[in-house]
Amino acid sequence: MSLNSLRLYWTQLSSLQRRAGILLFCILPWLPWYWAPAPAPTVTKMPAEPAVQTLPLFSDNQLQNMLQQHDIQIQQLIFQSHGIQLRFSSHWSNFHAWLKAIAESSHQLYFYQLQTNEGNISGQLTLNRARYQRGPDLAHIESLLPPPPEQHTAAQEETPCLQTPIPAIQIRAIWPQRNYVVLSKSAQPTSLQRVYIQHLLPGERWRLTAINEKSIEISALSSHLSCSQQRQLSMN
Incomplete structure (x- = not known):
């Protein structure tokens, strides 16, 4: 077909047919790419993450029961969303036993002030919850505490107790x-x-x-x- 014949044929087409022809002319070159199969995705195998050990995390009731079981006298106990604030007094050995239990949990000893007097210990501390982390370093805390009190002599054990007046x-x-x-x-x-x-x-x-x-x-x-x-x- 000559170029003049194509021009004559093109002029005889309606406006809608001309637009459809132009659109088809633009789409035809892209059809092979559209129907071609997509390449398979490249999969990179990620290294397996090490398992995280969850350490014991005590509830508020469990912490309070532990204090009572170790005969730690609670002067003030405040429960907070991140842990507890405690003011206490206790015998050295009782506090040390409680601290050993905390050291095997995921609670962190955030702040503490301790005082000792004749084998007894008192002070205040803040215990935070920190899942997946071990509790306070027992060796470090022990280095801050005085040595365990010596055994009382018989004369000391026979010392009469001073009675505390009953509150009015x-x-x-x-x-x-x-x-x-x-x-x-x-x-x-x-x-x-x-x-x-x-x-x-x-x-x-x-x-x-x-x-x-x-x-x-x-x-x-x-x-x-x-x-x-x-x-x-x-x-x-």
């Missing part, structure tokens, strides 16, 4: 289900104070150890484990 308080309300009571001092009956279980009574060396329906139980703080004072106070 009045029980205003008891809430066993909420783990606290409302107290007031006899000298200040209008000053009400809330005391939670295992916390110290305001301005006293007595700790709230149990809450019953109509009474409470308290125990005195003592520098010797053999000197134990416990009292039960009823609501007036």
